[in-house]
Amino acid sequence: MRARDTDWEGVRLHVITGKGGTGKTTVAAALALALASAGGKVLLMEVEGRQGIAQLFDCPPLPYEERKVAVAPGTPGRAGGDVYALAADPESALLEYLEMFYNLRHAGRALTRLGVVDFATTIAPGLRDVLLTGKAAEATRRKVAGRFVYDAVVMDAPPTGRISRFLNVATEVSGLTRMGPIRGHADTVQSVIRSPQTAVHFVTVLEEMPVQETLDGVAELRGLAKGGLQLGGIMINMTRPVGLSDDQLAAAAAGTLDVQDIALGLKAAGIEDSLGPAGNLGLAGSLAAEVSEHAIEALAQREQRHKLDEAGQPRYELPMITDGMDLAGLYLLATALQEQGAA
Template sequence: MPPPRAERAAPSRRAAAVTTWPAGARTTDGDADWEGVRLHVVSGKGGTGKTTVAAALALALATGGRRTLLVEVEGRQGIAQLFDCPHLPYEDRRIAVAPGGGEVYALAIDPEEALLEYLDMFYHLGRAGKGLKKLGAIDFATTIAPGLRDVLLTGKACESARRRVQGAFAYDAVVMDAPPTGRIARFLNVNTEVAGLARFGPIHTQAEAVMGVIRSAQTAVHLVTLLEEMPVQETVDGVAELRASGLPTGGVVINMARPPLQAEDESDTGRRLTPELLEAGLLAGGIKPTRPLVAALLGEADEHASRIELESTGRALVRGLDLPVYELPLLADGMDLGGLYRLAEALREQGMA
């Protein structure tokens, strides 16, 4: 458990400007777009890099002496792999230092351990609860009642966001690496999940408390996408489902974005390139324009044009959602700890943190 720090007043969330990478400098008024949000839920279609974005957001939010908690709920230990640290236990552990002296802690929430903690909190079972685990009763309970599992996972994240030590918040913000977009609305809407389990009592009370945080202005659900047809469509569908469920939709992060090759004219996809123009360009560069070479280069230009047009359509669909949009670059050298810090800085430059 990290030591307490002086509590800061949480200003209300303000309207967020739509910004895109590369930003260079903030186009906002200097404050983060999600000022006042304490729980950032990050979701996205599998393969879009949602864990990487969640980690970068946690680093960005911790910059300047703040303290954040990065929470994993799927048991994949993806956070440990990203930060090249040991297997995460069911306890807060510091995994990184952010620029300006901030700190990032991480927690891998285990449903069985969370249920034991819950039983001890409400029923004071203590050692009896651990005995139930040895008998397999805890695993049995979370298996036959998946709604209970989601209550435990979301409940622990919400508790971390609300936790105080000596009157001060333990963390300035909590970032949850959440399940994929196709399951996120159901995962967060725990009231529906527990309706068949309990209509009153401690479980119902816990679900109500969790939803009180999730549906409030203290929470934002951010979606991660790539500029590809399926991830973009799943993002559009995910936003619609979140809105229909009354859940607080945050921003959209376009991950692994590639800058245009011709920065002076992004609309020029290369479709206007003709064999004659290509041959002239090769000659000007001192290269003999053979027929196979020209054909191969024209094929690559056509593929490039198709990609640019597809990405342009995807951007238009994402921006049509009327949400803040952020872009993170494709890192040519691959993802490592240094790359995470670069992505965190990009998010800060665009005002997401």
């Protein structure tokens, strides 16, 4: 039913990780919008209990319930689909699990009051994870009248440092085999996560630390990839246009820009006397200094971009939105992802 092929055709669960603060929540939301723009229904899910999605879409805190938060931008001749959101937490997921498998909603409430749910999810961190990934797997597979409820699910997942453990639930809960049904549940979840239906995307910015974390994360997940986990794209977030040729970049970074030239350029643009009095930098001089700083930064970013080649995964660039992140900004990011074939 899609309007055209995308790089991730067949993927129905998109997991978004990356270093903290690089834009995981923002990029997850943009990807959800991009995926929904073909007219489908997409679920955007967060698992860290931070209410980042509600903040981003400027709506009240999300309950443990799927709520429509946005309409996607359409494509020519086709209206955009809907983005639903869910803030999942392990406690609610456990209660839901108990209800689904044992019809235990009321017992579940009593267990909550007694602190048993807290207790269970605290002593067994692997259990927390399997409940959260389990919820994502359930939403991904959910069908009504033989049709998938969601065309795609996008998960705003834990950061790079915790992602492989988070996704490797089968091993993590192996100590819990006494809880037989959870074991079976974990196996089902793994079969979804380690299938061509799932891809793990990395968000980064072009700075040393996030790029290194991305490369480390990719290498770590490659280990799991042998078990069927599919690596996705690398989303380079907050990029800025450079606007200088290679020669200009090199000269500016080396501080050898010709200030007289700049002054002449300014004069041609109607700005006189930009050289200032002798001994003073003047406008042309300050401009040269600024351009030089910009060039040094641009070259450093180029080096980081080059380093990302090592990951050997498809890359997408998302521009820096300079006038505040709102729905319009998210639409711009969603369009960028679509134009590059990510959705």
